[in-house]
Amino acid sequence: MTFLLRQISFTADHREIVRTTRIDSDAVTIGRGAENDIALPDLAVDPRHARIERRDDRRIVAVALGTLGFEVDGRTVKRGEINAAKGAELGFGGHRITVTRDAEGQIVLTVARVGAISDTAEEREEAAAYSLKGVLPGKRMTAWLLVAAVLLGFLAWPVWSYLHRDRADTRSIYVLKADHSWSSGPLSQAHHALEGKCEACHVKAFVSVRDDSCKACHKDVHDHAPPARLAGAREAPDFTGRMLAKVAQTFGKPGAGACVDCHTEHEGAGPMPPTPQAFCADCHGSLKTRLADTRIGNAGDFGTSHPQFQPLVATAPGDRPMLARVSLDRLPTEHNGLKFPHKLHLDTRGGVARMAQTMKARNGFGDALVCADCHKPSADGVRFLPVQMEQSCQMCHSLGFDRIGGTVRTLRHGDVPQMIADLRATYRSNPPSAPGPADRRRPGIYAPGQVYHAYFGPGARPGNADAAIRAAFTKNGACFDCHVITPPGVGGAGDWTVLPVHQPMRYMMHGWFDHAAHRTEKCESCHTAQQSSSADDLILPGIRTCRTCHAGEGTVAKVPSSCAMCHSYHADAGAPWMPSKTRARIRSLPIAVPAARSP
Numbered sequence: 001m002t003f004l005l006r007q008i009s010f011t012a013d014h015r016e017i018v019r020t021t022r023i024d025s026d027a028v029t030i031g032r033g034a035e036n037d038i039a040l041p042d043l044a045v046d047p048r049h050a051r052i053e054r055r056d057d058r059r060i061v062a063v064a065l066g067t068l069g070f071e072v073d074g075r076t077v078k079r080g081e082i083n084a085a086k087g088a089e090l091g092f093g094g095h096r097i098t099v100t101r102d103a104e105g106q107i108v109l110t111v112a113r114v115g116a117i118s119d120t121a122e123e124r125e126e127a128a129a130y131s132l133k134g135v136l137p138g139k140r141m142t143a144w145l146l147v148a149a150v151l152l153g154f155l156a157w158p159v160w161s162y163l164h165r166d167r168a169d170t171r172s173i174y175v176l177k178a179d180h181s182w183s184s185g186p187l188s189q190a191h192h193a194l195e196g197k198c199e200a201c202h203v204k205a206f207v208s209v210r211d212d213s214c215k216a217c218h219k220d221v222h223d224h225a226p227p228a229r230l231a232g233a234r235e236a237p238d239f240t241g242r243m244l245a246k247v248a249q250t251f252g253k254p255g256a257g258a259c260v261d262c263h264t265e266h267e268g269a270g271p272m273p274p275t276p277q278a279f280c281a282d283c284h285g286s287l288k289t290r291l292a293d294t295r296i297g298n299a300g301d302f303g304t305s306h307p308q309f310q311p312l313v314a315t316a317p318g319d320r321p322m323l324a325r326v327s328l329d330r331l332p333t334e335h336n337g338l339k340f341p342h343k344l345h346l347d348t349r350g351g352v353a354r355m356a357q358t359m360k361a362r363n364g365f366g367d368a369l370v371c372a373d374c375h376k377p378s379a380d381g382v383r384f385l386p387v388q389m390e391q392s393c394q395m396c397h398s399l400g401f402d403r404i405g406g407t408v409r410t411l412r413h414g415d416v417p418q419m420i421a422d423l424r425a426t427y428r429s430n431p432p433s434a435p436g437p438a439d440r441r442r443p444g445i446y447a448p449g450q451v452y453h454a455y456f457g458p459g460a461r462p463g464n465a466d467a468a469i470r471a472a473f474t475k476n477g478a479c480f481d482c483h484v485i486t487p488p489g490v491g492g493a494g495d496w497t498v499l500p501v502h503q504p505m506r507y508m509m510h511g512w513f514d515h516a517a518h519r520t521e522k523c524e525s526c527h528t529a530q531q532s533s534s535a536d537d538l539i540l541p542g543i544r545t546c547r548t549c550h551a552g553e554g555t556v557a558k559v560p561s562s563c564a565m566c567h568s569y570h571a572d573a574g575a576p577w578m579p580s581k582t583r584a585r586i587r588s589l590p591i592a593v594p595a596a597r598s599p
Contacts, residue, residue: 003052003054003107003108004022004023005023006018006019007019025037030051031046031050032046038097038111042092042095044094050064050065051063057105058085061079061081071090071091074089084099097109158181187269188265188270188272189269189270201213206252214259230257232291262279274565275562279563281299285300302551306543309511309540310327310328311507312324312509313325313332314504317337317500317502318500331538334502334538336502337501337502338483338501340482341532341535342539343530345374346371348367348368352396372523374392378505382513382516383515386503387503389413394410397478397481401423401468411423420496423465424469483499507540512566526541
């Protein structure tokens, strides 16, 4: 069976609106609650007031569900039986429900509000019945009260509390103070010792922190570039930027380039956050368009907009080698003063590998040499120390030339004049004795007369000091095999000389790279030493190699790498965003060791 529900409402200009709903049920409920089939927003109506049931095509019954009754044709009842053919009018508070039957036999319930919402609100509108407007103050008064409360609670009271504080007060963050409402959060870990000492940075009340306050402690921090240069590099602000700058200037905020532009405080008790990438990209993203004479390429994002690496390499050898920054795109070579083929030493099937196998138990080698057998990391793991002949080479390349009893005398390494003097003194007294065939003989290419046999083996002993010195510095000699030799009289040299060896510990002077952070990778993942047949090869990875793992700050698929990961605004020998104690220790490490290396 079906009820046809018609709800009549009126617009502000008294136009009638009829909404018709079909209810396929034998009964409908009436009440103030929204879950009823007929919901009447009237305080005089119970949440579940009554129920209308259809018994047959003509007869319906209305029953009250609570203690309140309802009206049927003007009479108040709790139960009423209605003949739909004749019709009836039911009253619930200020609403009337007219019951009729249409030509199709459907019971029609027409709902209309004909009176006030309740007996106690004769002339009030529905919105006014549920409003607190008459109880609370007006909107204007409420606004003024809130303004006064904010000024008193967050300005007047904190100022009064601060001015009348005890002079011994340290403004501890663990004790409630009125002016704590001004702080947006605790200081960072680096400035935790200044917690509660507001005057250390905020020298003047209501004035932003000035650079002088920062430099009172950070005395060694230098500028990124001269102020005039910075001003020319910065992109001109748009209209919004100019408006913000005016507002900042009005309230005493320092101009562009101040310490607080980058180093934000009161952001939490953890480490100070690194500079966001946008801070650097604002200038460096299109730097060449404003500074035509700059040698710095545009860099806005490591993954998409960053120039190729430019390591500092020795372009010409010497006691003081000529150093220059050269892009890796030009495939530069490095004149480091050595003759050293990585490919030969890392070959897993050559003579070097066989020799490593014979020395496995004594020196801890594997079946072939690997990078770690010669290259040792620094104490902090950031870089690698220069290779020392005594620790990494002499185990295979012996410099023994004389034997006295059970002691083998060796040529001095690193001091050519002293080595020559030792040989002359030895031959002056008496020719040296052989260290012993058993101590020196090696199979294959290590046998007497081969490339790795020193000239002092049986049947090849020089007859005098000059011959011994010449043999050391000429082809197949102990010094000649690894070093660049200058004979006497060439280039003004008075005696045999060895070109100093240049072994830098750091190539990227304007960027930071930490080997310790990449310890999970293999050396050959980045360095192609196995294919290098010359010591002049610069075996450094280019930016393409780094981009296999690293991308810009906003990347998800790779390692997010902002500018601050490798660069520092106040660039020095230390890592970006490194604690001052660690930074001081890094400064003490050598950057390059161009010391001479000789037999």
